[in-house]
Amino acid sequence: MAQVRARVQLNVGKNSDIPAEIISFSGLKDGQEHVALVFKNADTEQDVPLIRMHSECLTGDVFHSSRCDCGEQLNECIEMMHEQGGILLYLRQEGRGIGLYNKIDAYVLQSQGMNTYEANNHLGFADDLRDFSDAVLMLNALNLKHVKLMTNNPKKLNALKDAGIEVDSVVGTHAHIKAGLSGNKAYLETKIKHGSHMLDIKKIKKP
Numbered sequence: 001m002a003q004v005r006a007r008v009q010l011n012v013g014k015n016s017d018i019p020a021e022i023i024s025f026s027g028l029k030d031g032q033e034h035v036a037l038v039f040k041n042a043d044t045e046q047d048v049p050l051i052r053m054h055s056e057c058l059t060g061d062v063f064h065s066s067r068c069d070c071g072e073q074l075n076e077c078i079e080m081m082h083e084q085g086g087i088l089l090y091l092r093q094e095g096r097g098i099g100l101y102n103k104i105d106a107y108v109l110q111s112q113g114m115n116t117y118e119a120n121n122h123l124g125f126a127d128d129l130r131d132f133s134d135a136v137l138m139l140n141a142l143n144l145k146h147v148k149l150m151t152n153n154p155k156k157l158n159a160l161k162d163a164g165i166e167v168d169s170v171v172g173t174h175a176h177i178k179a180g181l182s183g184n185k186a187y188l189e190t191k192i193k194h195g196s197h198m199l200d201i202k203k204i205k206k207p
C-alpha cells in the first residue's frame with residue numbers, strides 16, 4: 001500500500017499562475033519518483049474527478065520536440081484541470097518504459113524508416129513496457145475509486161478497470177500535429193493503427 005509522503009502548494013503553467021498541489025508518495029513499487037499534481041482540491045472536493053496518467057517524455061514535455069505530442073497534451077491537461085479541477089499523475093516512464101537513451105536510439109532507427117514500435121522491437125524491447133500499477137497505488141493512496149480519465153490509450157483505461165477503479169467516462173486529448181521531416185504525423189498515425197489509440201482525427205490541431 002502506498003501513502004502520501006508530502007503535499008505542498010505551488011503554482012504551475014507557463015506563467016506560473018495556476019494553483020496546484022504537488023504530492024509525493026511512499027510505498028510505490030517500481031522505485032521511481034512519481035508525483036501527483038492536484039488542481040482545485042479535486043481529490044477531496046469532487047466525487048468523480050478528472051484524472052490523467054501522463055508518461056514522462058523529456059523531449060516532448062520540456063523541449064516540445066517535433067517528434068511527438070506529449071508536451072502539448074500536458075499543457076492541454078493542465079489548462080483543462082485549471083478550469084474544472086483534476087489530478088495529474090506524472091509517471092516517470094520515459095520512452096514508454098525503455099528510458100531516455102534507448103528512446104533516442106529508437107529515434108535514430110525511426111529516422112532510418114522504422115515506425116515507433118518496430119524501432120522498439122529492433123532494440124530488443126516489447127512495444128510498450130509500461131505498467132500502471134504504481135498509478136493505481138497512487139489513486140488508492142488518494143482514496144480515489146471513481147474517476148473520469150483523460151486519455152486516448154485503451155491500455156490505461158483497462159489498467160484502471162482491472163484494478164477496480166470505476167471509470168465513468170473517457171475524455172480524449174487533441175492530436176497535435178507537427179509538420180516536417182522529424183514531425184509527428186507518422187508517429188500519431190502509428191499509434192492509431194498499431195497501438196489502438198482512440199485518437200479522434202477530427203480533433204487534430206495544427207500548431
Ligand SMILES: Nc1nc2c(ncn2[C@@H]2O[C@H](COP(=O)(O)OP(=O)(O)OP(=O)(O)O)[C@@H](O)[C@H]2O)c(=O)[nH]1
Nearest residue numbers: 055056057068093094095096103106116151152153
Ligand atoms: N519508445 C518510444 N517511446 C516514445 C516514443 N515517442 C514517445 N514515447 C514515449 O511514449 C510515452 C507517451 O506515450 P503515448 O503512447 O504517446 O501516449 P499515451 O501516454 O500512451 O496515451 P495518451 O494517454 O493517449 O496520451 C512517453 O513516455 C514518451 O516518452 C518513441 O518513438 N519510442
Ligand SMILES: [Zn+2]
Nearest residue numbers: 057060068070
Ligand atoms: Zn513525447
